[in-house]
Amino acid sequence: MGFEQIIFYLFATALIMSAVSVVTVRNPVLAALFLIAAFFSSSAIWIMLEAEFLGVVLVLVYVGAVMVLFLFVIMMLDINTDLLREGFMRYLPIGLLIAVVIAAEMILVMMSKVFDKPIPAPLPANHSNTEALGEVLYTQYVYPFEIAAVILLVAIVAAIVLAHRKRPINTKSQKPGEQVRVKSSDRLRIIKMDAEKRAGS
Amino acid sequence: MDTLTAIWGSVPEFLQTFIIILLKIVAILLPLILAVAYTTYAERKVIGYMQVRLGPNRVGPKGWLQPIADVVKLMFKEVIVPSQANRFVFLLAPVIALAPAFVAWSVIPFSNTMILADINVGLLFILAITSLDVFGIILAGWASNSKYAILSAMRAGAQVVSYEIAMGFALVGVLMFAGSLNLNEIVKAQSGGITQWFAWPLFGLLVVFFIAGVAETNRAPFDVAEGESEIVAGFHVEYSGMAFALFFLGEYANMLMVSVIAAILFCGGWLSPFEGVDWLINLPYVGVLFGHGVHWLLLKTAFFIFLYLWFRATFPRYRYDQIMRLGWKVLIPVTLVYIFAEGIYIGWKMWQASHGGGLT
Numbered sequence: 333m334g335f336e337q338i339i340f341y342l343f344a345t346a347l348i349m350s351a352v353s354v355v356t357v358r359n360p361v362l363a364a365l366f367l368i369a370a371f372f373s374s375s376a377i378w379i380m381l382e383a384e385f386l387g388v389v390l391v392l393v394y395v396g397a398v399m400v401l402f403l404f405v406i407m408m409l410d411i412n413t414d415l416l417r418e419g420f421m422r423y424l425p426i427g428l429l430i431a432v433v434i435a436a437e438m439i440l441v442m443m444s445k446v447f448d449k450p451i452p453a454p455l456p457a458n459h460s461n462t463e464a465l466g467e468v469l470y471t472q473y474v475y476p477f478e479i480a481a482v483i484l485l486v487a488i489v490a491a492i493v494l495a496h497r498k499r500p501i502n503t504k505s506q507k508p509g510e511q512v513r514v515k516s517s518d519r520l521r522i523i524k525m526d527a528e529k530r531a532g533s
Numbered sequence: 534m535d536t537l538t539a540i541w542g543s544v545p546e547f548l549q550t551f552i553i554i555l556l557k558i559v560a561i562l563l564p565l566i567l568a569v570a571y572t573t574y575a576e577r578k579v580i581g582y583m584q585v586r587l588g589p590n591r592v593g594p595k596g597w598l599q600p601i602a603d604v605v606k607l608m609f610k611e612v613i614v615p616s617q618a619n620r621f622v623f624l625l626a627p628v629i630a631l632a633p634a635f636v637a638w639s640v641i642p643f644s645n646t647m648i649l650a651d652i653n654v655g656l657l658f659i660l661a662i663t664s665l666d667v668f669g670i671i672l673a674g675w676a677s678n679s680k681y682a683i684l685s686a687m688r689a690g691a692q693v694v695s696y697e698i699a700m701g702f703a704l705v706g707v708l709m710f711a712g713s714l715n716l717n718e719i720v721k722a723q724s725g726g727i728t729q730w731f732a733w734p735l736f737g738l739l740v741v742f743f744i745a746g747v748a749e750t751n752r753a754p755f756d757v758a759e760g761e762s763e764i765v766a767g768f769h770v771e772y773s774g775m776a777f778a779l780f781f782l783g784e785y786a787n788m789l790m791v792s793v794i795a796a797i798l799f800c801g802g803w804l805s806p807f808e809g810v811d812w813l814i815n816l817p818y819v820g821v822l823f824g825h826g827v828h829w830l831l832l833k834t835a836f837f838i839f840l841y842l843w844f845r846a847t848f849p850r851y852r853y854d855q856i857m858r859l860g861w862k863v864l865i866p867v868t869l870v871y872i873f874a875e876g877i878y879i880g881w882k883m884w885q886a887s888h889g890g891g892l893t
Contacts, residue, residue, distance in 0.1 A: 334546070334547055335546070335547035335550045335551065338547060359619070361619075361622065361672075361675060362621075362622070365622070365672075368668070384652065384653060384654050385654055385657070388654050388657045388658050388661045389657070389661075391661040391662075391664075391665070392657065392660055392661035392664055395661075395664070395665060396661060396664025396665060396667075396697070397664065397694060397697070399668075400667055400668070400671065400690055400693075400694055401694075403668075403671055403672075403675075403690075404671075404687070404690060407671075407675045407683070407686075459653075460653045460713075460714075461653065461654075462653060462654055462657075462714055506854060508852075508854050508855045508858040509858060509862070511855070512855060512858070
């Protein structure tokens with residue numbers, strides 16, 4: 333067994349175990365942590381498949397940004413796990429049905445002819461996955477890529493508009509921009525005046 | 534010697550790879566930990582002199598053994614786990630804070646050949662790994678079961694996530710000029726002496742990068758995560774002994790990391806600034822010092838570390854909302870404009886090259 337295989341089995345085991353733990357662990361914060369571990373191991377497997385750009389971006393975007401916000405939300409919410417567990421038996425048949433459907437679909441996809449081709453030879457060490465991806469994205473698929481970017485932008489703006497609360501007009505709030513620009517002459521007036529004599533002396 | 538090679542030959546191949554990699558890791562980590570220890574000493578000395586006092590000068594000659602004494606003290610202190618704290622996460626958090634700070638060093642080119650992992654996506658890798666640092670702080674804040682700690686975790690999380698964007702954009706500018714994500718390629722793209730450094734055309738991005746780096750590492754003047762005037766010590770208020778020491782180690786390793794990255798991306802890494810000045814390099818004995826080598830990287834890194842300490846000694850702490858304003862409303866627009874201008878410049882160069890120069 334080579335070095336690569338050992339590493340692969342190490343990460344694959346870690347991935348499966350942490351993915352199972354995400355569902356079985358009782359503490360939601362621990363579940364989020366296991367999700368991070370799952371992302372991390374799958375990104376390691378991607379890197380072993382010579383998709384180093386995607387692997388690193390997975391860590392950068394999902395672990396570094398999305399999961400941070402996820403953890404925030406979980407920590408802020410007071411999740412009552414007992415309430416969530418209610419009606420477990422009632423929903424069990426539906427859950428099982430969905431699980432069976434997904435499993436069947438995955439097996440069908442895996443058995444299709446698409447994956448039925450020889451393993452490609454490993455690319456040379458200096459092959460840059462990032463460059464290849466960038467070239468395809470900005471030449472062959474430039475319009476779909478840009479349309480996707482615009483749709484994302486629209487989604488961002490829409491989310492902000494939906495979540496933005498109109499404050500009453502007279503609400504007082506700090507404006508850090510103005511506060512930064514303030515000068516001492518705006519706040520402090522130095523008055524020159526002669527000393528006054530104390531009465532009676 | 535023969536017996537040694539025989540023993541080495543009998544070791545299975547995958548173990549050989551494993552042992553060699555481990556030895557390389559040790560060769561990076563040991564000097565790094567020593568550097569961290571003496572950065573704390575340098576910090577206390579530099580700030581001491583800036584404030585007209587002496588700094589530590591009692592342990593060993595001129596206080597040189599002070600870091601060792603600190604380490605020994607921290608090692609013998611008790612690690613106290615607060616009641617009602619989540620014990621597992623509480624003890625995991627310092628490890629998570631420390632590990633990324635060390636992992637990122639694996640892709641740093643110390644010289645043309647001294648690289649542990651010469652990967653194609655080195656720059657992205659560093660960005661991804663440093664984005665993990667914040668988990669240590671967030672988890673520590675949550676697991677401590679303390680209001681101060683959770684407030685600090687919120688602050689640190691929001692701050693780091695926002696400054697990561699400005700930092701990423703600053704790096705985009707560098708990779709547009711270098712045309713590669715490989716750190717060693719970026720260094721080589723700056724060869725040709727001090728005038729070829731990216732620091733000159735990209736000076737604005739260097740400033741943005743370093744400000745973002747200071748904010749990312751939660752150092753003064755952006756250290757609201759541990760602002761002792763408001764929230765005692767922030768996320769590590771409940772930590773003691775070695776658990777606290779790990780946070781400390783991670784913070785300083787991250788400082789070193791940001792400084793090294795700044796040196797590599799903007800100041801030519803291990804390249805000598807005197808490249809092309811042949812009479813200096815051909816000098817007997819001392820000429821080697823003016824050639825390329827790891828000592829230049831260390832020197833440039835030391836300069837950025839000094840900037841860190843200088844900032845801490847001179848700037849008052851930012852208010853929290855002003856930090857967020859600086860990140861979102863000042864630094865990000867600045868980098869966007871810079872990248873746009875740079876894109877036009879590169880496009881013009883390419884157009885010129887394809888038309889054989891001259892606007893005919």
